[in-house]
Amino acid sequence: MKIKSICCIGAGYVGGPTMAVIAKKCPQIKVTVVDINEARIAAWNDENVDNIPVYEPGLSDVVAEARGRNLFFSTDVDKAIHEADMIFISVNTPTKTYGEGKGLAADLKWIELCARQIARVSTTDKIVVEKSTLPVRTASTIKSILDHTGSGVNFQILSNPEFLAEGTAVEDLMKPDRVLIGGDQTPEGLEAIQSLVDVYAEWVPKDHILTTNVWSSELSKLTANAFLAQRVSSINALSELCEHTEADINEVARAIGSDSRIGPKFLKASVGFGGSCFQKDILNLVYISRSYGLDEVADYWEQVIKMNDHQKKRFAKKIIRSLYNTVNGKKIALLGWAFKKDTNDTRESAAIYVTDHLLFEHANVAVFDPKVREEQVFVDMDYLNTRSSEENRKYIDVVEDPYEACKGAHAIAIMTEWDEFKTYDWQRIYDNMLKPAHVFDGRNILDRKKLKQIGFQVYSIGTAD
Ligand code: NAD
Ligand code: UDX
Numbered sequence: 001m002k003i004k005s006i007c008c009i010g011a012g013y014v015g016g017p018t019m020a021v022i023a024k025k026c027p028q029i030k031v032t033v034v035d036i037n038e039a040r041i042a043a044w045n046d047e048n049v050d051n052i053p054v055y056e057p058g059l060s061d062v063v064a065e066a067r068g069r070n071l072f073f074s075t076d077v078d079k080a081i082h083e084a085d086m087i088f089i090s091v092n093t094p095t096k097t098y099g100e101g102k103g104l105a106a107d108l109k110w111i112e113l114c115a116r117q118i119a120r121v122s123t124t125d126k127i128v129v130e131k132s133t134l135p136v137r138t139a140s141t142i143k144s145i146l147d148h149t150g151s152g153v154n155f156q157i158l159s160n161p162e163f164l165a166e167g168t169a170v171e172d173l174m175k176p177d178r179v180l181i182g183g184d185q186t187p188e189g190l191e192a193i194q195s196l197v198d199v200y201a202e203w204v205p206k207d208h209i210l211t212t213n214v215w216s217s218e219l220s221k222l223t224a225n226a227f228l229a230q231r232v233s234s235i236n237a238l239s240e241l242c243e244h245t246e247a248d249i250n251e252v253a254r255a256i257g258s259d260s261r262i263g264p265k266f267l268k269a270s271v272g273f274g275g276s277c278f279q280k281d282i283l284n285l286v287y288i289s290r291s292y293g294l295d296e297v298a299d300y301w302e303q304v305i306k307m308n309d310h311q312k313k314r315f316a317k318k319i320i321r322s323l324y325n326t327v328n329g330k331k332i333a334l335l336g337w338a339f340k341k342d343t344n345d346t347r348e349s350a351a352i353y354v355t356d357h358l359l360f361e362h363a364n365v366a367v368f369d370p371k372v373r374e375e376q377v378f379v380d381m382d383y384l385n386t387r388s389s390e391e392n393r394k395y396i397d398v399v400e401d402p403y404e405a406c407k408g409a410h411a412i413a414i415m416t417e418w419d420e421f422k423t424y425d426w427q428r429i430y431d432n433m434l435k436p437a438h439v440f441d442g443r444n445i446l447d448r449k450k451l452k453q454i455g456f457q458v459y460s461i462g463t464a465d
Helices: 015-025 038-044 059-066 077-083 109-121 138-146 169-174 187-200 214-245 249-257 278-291 295-322 350-360 374-384 389-395 402-406 419-423 426-431 448-454
Strands: 005-009 030-034 071-074 086-089 126-130 155-159 179-182 209-212 331-335 364-368 396-398 411-414 438-441 457-460
Touching: 005 015, 005 077, 015 030, 015 059, 015 071, 015 086, 015 169, 030 077, 038 071, 059 169, 071 077, 077 109, 086 109, 086 187, 109 126, 109 138, 126 138, 126 187, 138 155, 138 214, 155 187, 155 214, 179 187, 179 214, 187 209, 209 214, 214 249, 214 278, 214 295, 278 295, 295 350, 295 411, 295 438, 295 457, 331 350, 331 402, 350 364, 350 374, 350 389, 364 402, 374 389, 374 396, 389 396, 402 426, 426 448, 448 457
Parallel strands: 005 030, 005 086, 030 071, 086 126, 126 155, 179 209, 331 364, 331 411, 364 396, 411 438, 438 457
Antiparallel strands: 155 179
């Protein structure tokens, strides 16, 4: 089937950028992105393209080019489903917070709602594409819902997981390492796979488009994230050992990364990985493994999360210990709130957990992030539910100027690797701080030697003091 009209349910960090790039590269296809969140859709439609709800380098240009031509954002979900030949499901699949599988399994409530809505509205044959990250075998649930409509409409389910990383989403979408498409190995399934291959083939080289059965595709996505997170936890585990042995984690990373079998990427020691995906997807893998009785497999992957929690906690403890074991009433400046640079996404950011720990000790925390708004910082802290919203507001101050954040502080903690932090006037910052002035570089981005020359006490992850 030649695809003429695409609908994407979910206008978030994946749905928005992914569809914008498909619309840019395939001007002959009408692409409509729908969401139940009216404010989000209004922001995607904002006349000023700089106000779109997802910050990603290069994204506003792509949206400006395609929006109104063949890219549309709407809250009319039924209409978009009705018109489409191909429907992407790109809704959130967070970790369950209740019932069976609480704290581990993916909450598939939104996926099921989408499937039911597609079943109810469709009057012509559709290809339904899982873009959300889903537990292996979810396609059978969706298929079962769609096959019981009694309307005579035929549905093909494909799995097409998204591998973009935030902060580089547009680049990743324009030049993906690979596109993965899983589908039924029947003549109808293979035909559906080919329809989606043809969409991507407009700009992705054919040898970068991999096709598999549905289950391999679903499981590959969880596996890719588990492997990436495992690398971060592995290097972070070694960072603690470095601090005790005077080995330097940056030197160790360079030495092992030069082995072409290991490779240099994803070996940056940090305060811990964040983001909406790694933890959620590994927990999901743990849950699935346990549900098959594979306890050793589950324990193995669970350790990646335990290490990450440990890394966040030990960073906060290091701050407290260095400030003479009490931070009560002391001002600590946090530079960065996003979970990584070049995004305004804060989900599972290490900054949230480090702040929580510091607040238990009654520190006063001043937060600066170039792209995160004040209200988001409080949404994140209130969501933890560890203290009242009033208390969060009493202890946390979100400021718009980094120099103001650091003024009068005892310590600065670098939480996100924003490039601009490297170019600050660190002498000026030092002059306006209380002494001894500390920097805790949770991202190893600052020039440690230069800071020490200025007079700072410097802690870098994985380097002995
Ligand atoms: P998100 O929360 O930013 O966006 C999801 C959107 O879906 C929300 O705007 C929500 O209002 C909307 N939605 C939920 N139910 C709906 C319904 N029934 N009808 C219409 N809209 C509905 O989430 P995201 O970060 O875009 O992630 C989406 C999926 O993609 C998840 O499964 C995630 O694991 C996966 N993923 C995310 C990333 C990433 O970097 N964020 C990368 C790869 C894969
Ligand atoms: C990840 C996957 O990379 C992507 O393929 C998938 O589609 C979604 O999940 P994302 O979470 O957006 O992408 O960002 P990523 O670059 O993977 O970083 C995740 C976290 O790990 C961030 O907090 C980052 O700062 C941290 N990280 C990454 C490190 O601490 N060290 C590293 O070497 C790399």
